[in-house]
Amino acid sequence: MDINNEQSMEQTILEVAERLFLEKGFAMTSTTEIAKEVGCNQALIHYYYRTKDNLFNVIFEQKFKTFFQGIFELQNLGEIPFLDKLKYIIESHYDLLTKNPKIPSLILNELSRQPEQLNTLKDKLHTLPEQLFAELNRELQSEIENGRVRNIALVDLLISMLSLNLALFIMMPVVENLLSLNETQKGILITHRKTENVEFILKSLRP
Amino acid sequence: MDINNEQSMEQTILEVAERLFLEKGFAMTSTTEIAKEVGCNQALIHYYYRTKDNLFNVIFEQKFKTFFQGIFELQNLGEIPFLDKLKYIIESHYDLLTKNPKIPSLILNELSRQPEQLNTLKDKLHTLPEQLFAELNRELQSEIENGRVRNIALVDLLISMLSLNLALFIMMPVVENLLSLNETQKGILITHRKTENVEFILKSLRP
DNA sequence: TATTTATTTAATAGACTTATTAATACAACG
DNA sequence: CGTTGTATTAATAAGTCTATTAAATAAATA
Numbered sequence: 001m002d003i004n005n006e007q008s009m010e011q012t013i014l015e016v017a018e019r020l021f022l023e024k025g026f027a028m029t030s031t032t033e034i035a036k037e038v039g040c041n042q043a044l045i046h047y048y049y050r051t052k053d054n055l056f057n058v059i060f061e062q063k064f065k066t067f068f069q070g071i072f073e074l075q076n077l078g079e080i081p082f083l084d085k086l087k088y089i090i091e092s093h094y095d096l097l098t099k100n101p102k103i104p105s106l107i108l109n110e111l112s113r114q115p116e117q118l119n120t121l122k123d124k125l126h127t128l129p130e131q132l133f134a135e136l137n138r139e140l141q142s143e144i145e146n147g148r149v150r151n152i153a154l155v156d157l158l159i160s161m162l163s164l165n166l167a168l169f170i171m172m173p174v175v176e177n178l179l180s181l182n183e184t185q186k187g188i189l190i191t192h193r194k195t196e197n198v199e200f201i202l203k204s205l206r207p
Numbered sequence: 208m209d210i211n212n213e214q215s216m217e218q219t220i221l222e223v224a225e226r227l228f229l230e231k232g233f234a235m236t237s238t239t240e241i242a243k244e245v246g247c248n249q250a251l252i253h254y255y256y257r258t259k260d261n262l263f264n265v266i267f268e269q270k271f272k273t274f275f276q277g278i279f280e281l282q283n284l285g286e287i288p289f290l291d292k293l294k295y296i297i298e299s300h301y302d303l304l305t306k307n308p309k310i311p312s313l314i315l316n317e318l319s320r321q322p323e324q325l326n327t328l329k330d331k332l333h334t335l336p337e338q339l340f341a342e343l344n345r346e347l348q349s350e351i352e353n354g355r356v357r358n359i360a361l362v363d364l365l366i367s368m369l370s371l372n373l374a375l376f377i378m379m380p381v382v383e384n385l386l387s388l389n390e391t392q393k394g395i396l397i398t399h400r401k402t403e404n405v406e407f408i409l410k411s412l413r414p
Numbered sequence: 415t416a417t418t419t420a421t422t423t424a425a426t427a428g429a430c431t432t433a434t435t436a437a438t439a440c441a442a443c444g
Numbered sequence: 445c446g447t448t449g450t451a452t453t454a455a456t457a458a459g460t461c462t463a464t465t466a467a468a469t470a471a472a473t474a
Contacts, residue, residue: 027234041423046463109316112380156403163374164367170377173319196363204411248453253433
């Protein structure tokens with residue numbers, strides 16, 4: 001496990017902990033186990049991170065940010081047509097999920113463990129999506145008025161987009177097992193559902 | 208907690224355990240805590256159910272069955288048009304989720320804890336969906352050929368349906384918190400998304 | 415080199431967990 | 445009434461988990 005010649009212990013612990021927390025969640029991962037995988041003494045975990053909670057929150061906060069900032073940083077889209085923009089947003093979001101397939105489950109599981117955490121995190125996300133929403137809404141209304149998109153509320157559209165993208169990744173551990181998918185097949189499914197989701201949404205928006 | 212004058216202890220334990228497992232998951236619920244909520248001695252849990260694992264699996268299996276049988280028992284639909292049938296399936300599924308909003312999270316969380324469990328459960332679900340799928344596929348193909356539905360694979364349609372229905376309930380704990388929804392508002396959202404999902408899907412299927 | 419500082423370990427306290435066992439209360443029944 | 449079987453409890457073994465402390469080692473610095 002530890003051919004981490006050059007890497008600092010502190011960093012190695014963080015990485016191992018991240019992997020284990022993502023795999024098995026907070027409750028099912030012990031500092032003892034992290035230490036064993038790192039190949040160090042268990043006290044060292046506490047030396048660097050004081051408490052298990054703290055270690056977890058360091059990781060969690062980082063993942064949370066990665067994730068939500070990834071969703072909202074949709075600048076430099078400029079003046080492309082609305083539906084193209086939508087396609088781009090769906091695909092970016094899907095790509096983000098593909099790169100971080102286990103973050104959603106982590107967030108959903110652990111936020112119900114410590115719901116207060118949400119308020120702390122809400123503040124730290126000053127990347128206010130309001131602006132983005134407002135602009136998208138303006139464009140959507142314009143498309144509807146011009147008869148290029150059927151009548152639909154932005155919030156409903158966004159929930160549907162989010163649902164279609166997110167669900168596959170949340171269900172993946174079960175799907176994988178149930179259908180006995182190997183890595184290749186899993187990859188094919190993921191790639192396929194990306195285009196499928198875009199098509200499904202755009203087709204639904206036709207006037 | 209226990210004005211369970213007439214109910215047997217064995218049953219009370221099961222019900223309290225069910226509630227706690229659904230609320231907080233397997234790892235975060237101790238037999239000590241279950242006993243405390245039931246108002247009995249902790250040894251009694253083990254007297255009736257031997258191990259915590261066993262108690263959990265009794266509950267889990269039952270929920271798993273409730274859930275998947277609920278999905279697949281779509282008899283007596285008879286000769287109604289394909290799109291009506293689809294609407295009915297989506298709505299039934301959504302109603303099932305509304306009645307059991309926490310089961311999906313339970314299944315997703317705990318199946319990754321003990322993946323072997325899936326094989327056991329797979330066998331017990333002899334309600335083979337193959338027949339249903341075959342029939343649905345026949346009807347879908349017919350609709351496509353007759354130009355009443357755009358070209359789409361059944362499996363993709365089903366995944367999209369499942370995703371749209373499931374995602375809201377899985378995200379609900381976070382959504383609820385993030386938007387500070389009270390029970391009423393939550394109910395409104397859930398009701399609204401039911402019709403929205405049906406519309407979103409049917410609109411997408413237009414040729 | 416000597417001394418301070420940072421890293422790492424061994425040992426362990428203290429809390430909690432699951433599970434078992436033996437003892438007790440309670441019921442039914444002959 | 446006394447006996448038998450079930451339901452329930454108290455006590456506790458054995459293990460794990462987090463966190464702390466003091467000692468040992470390694471690194472840095474003067």
